[in-house]
Amino acid sequence: VGMNPNGGYDMARRKVIQYDPFVDTVDEAGGHGTHVAGTVAGHRSVDGKTESDGTEDGVARAARIAFVDCGKYCGEGCGSLSIPPTDHLMSTGRAGGARLHSASWGSSFVRSGAPYRYDTQARNMDSWIFSNWDTLFIVAAGNDGRSGMRSVGSPAIAKNGLTVGAGYTSETAYDENFVVDFSSEGPSPDGRILPHAVGPGVSIVSSQAIPSTVGECEPEAPDALITMSGTSMATPAVSGGAALVRQYFQDGYYPTGARNTSSAASIDISGTLVKAVILNSGQQMTAKIRFGQVDSEFYDHIQGFGRVSLADTLRIKDHNDIVARVVDKVTVNDQDSVIYKVTVNDTMCTGKELRATLVWADPPGASGCVSCAVNDLDLTLTNDMDTSGQTYYPNGESSKDYINNAERIIVPASAMVDGHVWTARVRAANLDRSSQQFSLIMSGCFLFDGYEGDIGFAAPPGAAPPGLRVGSALAAAALSAAYLLLF
Structure with a gap:
């Protein structure tokens, strides 16, 4: 790409605006880092400047990348991993606008024999994200799934990231509703839902590294592309989706699904809202392929919140008719509640579930903690017209969730009645401080065109919803990446 690998920024670059040579400046032939970078943001350019269409594109092909090199190549079959301190790692790309960090690496408890515990690496990541929750850390679950439950690596066991498992695609032996056998399984050491979501990770075609060669583009160069499998491959696919979520709000598509080019329609959303949108989109998967077929369901140790499908949660004009309402950067005080109401409307759409997903960046737990949740928020859904008083609780439970800082409720379409x-x-049930900020998305068939209190602050419970207000955005110019060798 012609980038000077000195760790500095060059915002004029088409694709790679920063290359931090923490370990070195090379990738091996057919390298892991080049492949995952292509999945998240690849787009053909023979000279590194002028773009043209090829046979394959990354998920977010117009995104740019800030890259920290953490893998040392020392010949075929030889490599080592050297991770920078968390602040160094997560600060890569930040000054260039990056608010997504895609990490196809991690430490394996299974292969190292280390105790399965909330370790210092996970704690440090949670601490950083708690202080910088505008950023989302998206990380591979690991490839130790053949060992069964409790095989997720670190820092994928952290609370505040988005941990990704691997599934098949419609072009493989099984369809997209099946999880592949190697995809690491949860739960976390303290029982939280892991993986959070599943992305395509089998037979993924992407860029191939050919060191010391330029212009090696498909379809002219037969070696331009390579096929790989792993949660490493699923993670950049989900990260590319996360970039599209950010673009959706920055480019004014919310809430109508049609682009609004006014600067007033641009919203700079938090990493916790990106995570909430992705988890809200999750679709039920069928099973995991491991020594036959192992049945799976929502919120289990195999699929978590399910297969990512953004078209099932965000409105796109002329593509779908679902309605979404988001709440971001809102504060709730300890022991207080914030409420949000929607009215079912059959003229918008019909036959869809009502979903609500709550996410917050939780303070770090203590290393080795048995119960690692610190701040406890509770999400519930109720029908104001239901005289039975039924309350819907998150994550498939019949009562509140004490341990997860991501909570989702799905009410079946059969319970939706027009009007x-x-x-x-959202109730702050037990905080270790006076307040906690959170993000929320609701999706379904309801009438909604934006409320003022949804972005940046909340109206008190019972207040009439004011008019539409959306904040100005600081555009994200890059994606940061730590694409290494392990997963």
Whole structure:
């Protein structure tokens, strides 16, 4: 790409705006880092400047990358991993606008024999994200799934990241509703739902590294592409989706699904909202292929919140008719509640579930903690017209969730009645400080065109919803990446 690998920024670059040579400046032939970078943001350019269409594209082909090199290549079959301190790692790309960090690496408890515990690496990541929750850390679960449960690596066991498992695609032996056998399984050491989500990770075609060669583009160069499998491959696919979520809000597609080019329509969303949108989109998967077929369901140790499908949660004009309402950067005080109401409307769409997903960046737990949750928020959904008083709870439970800082409720479409009002309540049940900020998305068939209190602050419970207000955005110019050798 012609980038000077000195760790500095060059915002004029088409694709790689920063290369931090923490270990070295090379990738091996057919290298892991080049492949995953192509998946997240690849787009053909023979000279590194002028773009043209090829046979394959990355998920977010117009995104740019800030890259920290953490893998040392010392010949075929020889390599080592050297991870920078967390602040160094996560600061890569930040000054260039990067707010997504895609990490196809990690430490394996299974292969190292180390105790399966919330370790210092996970704690440090949670601490950094708690202080910088505008950023989302997206990380590979690991490839130790053949060992069964409790095989997720670190820092994928952290609370505040988005941990990705690997599934098949419609072009492989099984379809996209099956998890591949090697995909590491949860739960976390303290029982949290892991992996969070599943992306395509089998037979993924992407860029091939050919060191010391330029212009090696498909379809002219037969070696331009290579096929790989792993949670390393699933992670950049989900990261590319996360970049598209950010673009959706920055480019004014929210809430109508049609682009609004006014600067007033641009919203700079937090990493916790990106995570909430992705988890809200999750679709039920069928099973894991391991010594036959192992059945799986939502919130289990195999699929978590399910297969990512953004078209099932964000409205796109002329493509779908689902309605979404988001709440971001809102504060709730300890022991207080914030409520959000939507009214079912059959003229918008019909036959869809009502979903609500809550995410917050939790303070770090203590290394080795048995119960690692610190701040406890509770999400519930109720039908204001239901005289039975039924309350819907998150994550498939019949009561509150004490341990996860990502909570999702799905109310079946059969319970949706035109004109009925549904209330989402976020309650700060037990905080270690005076308040906690959170993000929330609701999706379904309801009438909504934006409320002022949803972005940046919340109206008190019972207040009439004011008019539309969306904040100005600081555009993300890059994606940061730590694409290494292990997963």
